[in-house]
Amino acid sequence: MRKVARLSRFNVASLALGLAFLYLPILILVIYSFNASRLVTVWGGWSLRWYHEFFNDRAMIEAAWMSLRVAVSSATIATLLGTLAAVALSRGERFRGRTLFSGMLYAPLVMPEVITGLSLLLLFVALNAERGFWTVTIAHTTLTMCFVAVVVQSRLGSLDRSLEEAAMDLGCDPVRAFVAVTLPLIAPAIVAGWMLAFTLSLDDLVIASFTTGPGSATLPIRIYSEVRLGVKPEINAICTLVIALIAVVIVIASLASKLSSSQGKSAAPL
């Protein structure tokens, strides 16, 4: 008898309901962003009015620009540091303070954001640092480099080490072997790590609220203060734009990883 997964009616129903639960709210939000009516609940025909409104909202645009800058810079620094950390943890020999190191890298993954935010703010205040773009960037880097480290480390762990060893047997010094052999193989994970760091930074409200200063709000901070006052169609439009941006990022990430994995396959027989 062929082993076909036996889908019961219950399985199908729970899958369908589960996916509907996950997607319907977002779908409704997107549809209502094109609503011509000011009332969020009454359908007044299709319109781009709220997008127009957003692009004329100076404060919102500034916040969005700030968020993008923070997300790009913190994701880039985090990817560099996170990749280094992953290499040290999965390839380095035992070094002093290794346990502390891995502990510090795992802790922020699950620590409540209010604590991370609070502790960084206390540091910045003690250093008398001017709060704004750089403090938020540093805070986001600290959080997201841990995610990058985990993603890259799991990829490094699944790699065949004999490739690196072969390169070194053939006369590469360790650094060259890493750049020529290991780096291309872990590139998809590095790209995925950057994307994850980027979206996490773009998404963060709590840590940014603690570490930013007056006059430099990020997009989530602006959205949050608007949402507290009630539902506004303009917010639907902004949210739709953010969703679209993230969708583009995901598509690029999956294309990049597909491209490099097909390269990896053709390179493997060598």
Add this chain to the structure above:
Amino acid sequence: MSARRIFARPARFAAIAPYVWMVLFFLVPFAFVLKISLSQTAIAQPPYEPVFDLTAGWDALKSAFAALSVDNFRLIGSDDIYVFAYVRSLTVAVTATALLLLIGYPIAYGMARLPKNWQAVAMVLVIVPFWTSFLIRIYAWINILQHDGLLNQILLALHLVSQPVVWLSTDSAMYIGIVYSYLPFMILPLYATLAKMEPVLEEAASDLGAPPGAVFWLVTFPLSLPGVGAGVLLCFIPIVGEFVIPDLLAGSNSLMIGQTLWLEFFTNKDWPVASAAAIVLLVVLLLPLLLYERLQKRQLEQGR
């Protein structure tokens, strides 16, 4: 010398930059929280008493240490607001995690039963909402749950209720928001263990005459326990410290600890008490955090 050993030495240097970064921006800030939590309660801007001045000599330092007090912690232990906030945080986290398990399990089970190529599609479909912003997902629910929102419109149209139901600022709204936001965290570890399970085991049990219910409770569920553990911890820990969801969806009459901390910090500007509250929150979470770290390390080592 084996190639592996040569590689290890420069790899060690790779640790320097991230190590310094984490000490500077994770460990040191933590010491600040600890120090300020032991400072005197003062509704003012820093510096807080006592001030540590390393240049003032050993005696000054010793008296500064002596001036540290546990008053803030005593306040937190005796003030009902904090005790209630901790109890509420734990209650909400336990209830929400149970709901997540109840809702997530059938979905993960359904995924694991799909044909192989469909499983990959289902997994992507579950992960994608996790990439869209947290705040946006909560906002989407405010749209639906508000007074004249879609849910009330549907309920009225179906004549299930005669008047619009108040959803926002209730615990039900908060639970909907939490379940919605954390569902992928519950489904993915469950699916990972369920998909690895041999279908032969279930078949053998039913061939031997076990009714479907017994097959599930005696075979499937016990074998999926590692996934259940990972999913439960992955949801429980962050929910205890949750701020955004209760703040936007639940009422303001009973606060969770994340909200109390936020309020103490931003509204009352009492930094020492907020720091002490953060330390207590961390102590409460220490056991689940340690469990989680061990679990994750084991998974990473298995992946190797």
